[in-house]
Amino acid sequence: MTEEMIRKQIEKASAYIDENREAMMALWEKLVSCESGNPDKEDVDRICEILKDELDRSGVKTATVQMEGGGNLLKGEFHGERGETPVLLIGHMDTVFPHGTLAKNPFRIDAEGNAHGPGVLDMKAGLVIAIFVLRALDACGYGKRPVRIVIAGDEENGHRKSTAREEIFKICEGCEAAFNFETGFPDDGLVVGRKGSCQAVMKIKGVAAHAGNDPQRGRNAILEAAYKIIEIQKLHDFENGLYVNVGVINGGTVPNAVPGECELKIDIRYDSMKKFEDVMERIREIAEKQTVPDTTATVTHMRPSEVMEVSEANLKLFEHVQRAADMIGYGKLKTKTVGGWSDSCLAAAAGIPVVCAMGVKGANNHSPEEYAIVETLFSRAKLALASIITL
Ligand SMILES: [Zn+2]
Structure with missing residues (x-):
């Protein structure tokens, strides 16, 4: 494809996001309003069904992997028959908030344009982005690579009681790169290393x-x-x-x-x-x-958890995202390393380049004061689209 064609595809994908703002907000509200605290398997499995349905309707071939010691894992492949190496989208559907939190902290948007609610930032917005990225890729006629998606049901305890780790390792196999839609930072730092x-x-x-x-x-x-x-x-x-x-x-x-x-x-x-x-x-x-x-x-x-080392491969992928950002006028990004674990550590341990914290921007995650900046739901979706289309 010529650069002109790529540019056209990005424009079309971005337009899809603009046209679907309301649908994105509605899905966000729906996901936040479905509680999915990490230990509450029944709740997590219920949101897993909702997500499966959303992905099925987006042309993604999905499968639920049953887990005993934690929430089920959802995996999917979009355009699996394409020839080039796949790109992987990573997310998790569980939160740190126990059943009953929602009543005290329902989904709502304040006057400053911030969204509130349990898991609004970590990382239900990221799931909305991933789903609409897939739909926008479909809408713009993207066909270069298969796109895989994995949404774990027990990330918040590091999959300690399930076999989700092994499943994620398998899904990572043969992928070109991975983007994780975890909590984004207000300073536009993208995570290239996690302890x-x-x-x-x-x-x-x-x-x-x-x-x-x-x-x-x-x-x-x-x-x-x-x-x-x-x-x-x-x-x-x-x-x-x-x-x-x-x-x-x-x-x-x-x-x-x-x-x-x-x-x-x-x-x-x-x-x-x-x-x-x-x-x-x-x-x-x-x-x-x-x-x-x-x-x-x-x-x-105990078993030491995987580490996302600041590798050359991650830095190269970050530079790629920055070039995509430049193309769409997103602005300057920066690299960041953080102490907290995420599934990006598994992708890194599996040997594929990964950039994390591609999700909606916000602050105070894992606390009742957690909030997400609504406008970044759309800007981050566009950033992800440009990054995938140009990969
Ligand atoms: Zn998270």
């Missing part, structure tokens, strides 16, 4: 003894823990993107006993797997080194 996280537990064993009758025999596990906490906290390296936080301490039984046991729970955030492995090595060294004689310590950790 991974892991929780570790250190168990310290001392010798319990009567604090009055037999203190010399005791080996104070809490005291040993105190030395260790200071060493562990020294590993925290904010500038270098490595966060270490001893967040929970449990030890001892009664004041008149030398405590024989103490347990520390540690949260670790890292921007590369290498940093995670290195810091765990250091934590194990701290476990082995004792200050209070005769104490011992062991360390275990």
Whole structure:
């Protein structure tokens, strides 16, 4: 296709968005008004049905993947028969708000043009954008690549109880690039890196003894823990993107006993797997080194979550989005890295370039003050369209 033809296609797709503003708003209201708190599987599965219906009516071949430990996952493919490598749209339908939140915080638009309601920003608007992007692609005659879509039902707990991770990895296979319509930032920062996280537990064993009758025999596990906490906290390296936080301490039984046991729970955030492995090595060294004689310590950790490293591939995809933005007069974007996890980490771990936070712009997500800037529902849809059409 010539550049002129591409330009025409983008114009047509943008016009589709302009013509469907009301329909987009109506779907947004419908999705926010259907509560889908992460632990409420029934609610999530209900919104999954609504989304499936919307996608089916957009010419997308969809399938619901049943999940037992979380909300179902919805996947789809649009123009699956095309020859070139597919592009992937990512989203999630669960929110952090439990059933009943809606009554106190219904969907509404305020005088400043901001929308409110549970999940209005994270990320029901993003789902509206993804669905209308697919419809606009259809309307403008786009046919270069198949477009895949995956909408998880249990993203907010990192798919900890389901097999959604494995499913998403499969969907990522062979894709050219992925765009995630997660919460957009007011400063137009697009996320090219997200930290991974892991929780570790250190168990310290001392010798319990009567604090009055037999203190010399005791080996104070809490005291040993105190030395260790200071060493562990020294590993925290904010500038270098490595966060270490001893967040929970449990030890001892009664004041008149030398405590024989103490347990520390540690949260670790890292921007590369290498940093995670290195810091765990250091934590194990701290476990082995004792200050209070005769104490011992062991360390275990849960499965470390995937990290979206700031890769060349992500930066290249970001530059592509910036060029698309320039084409439609969207303005300047910037790269951003954040601490929070998203499914983009899975796409990155699967080895495909990904740009996250392509959704509607807003602030305060995961809180009752969450809001989204209505006008950006349309501008971000156009940005995504231009980015896909020119890919
Ligand atoms: Zn989210």
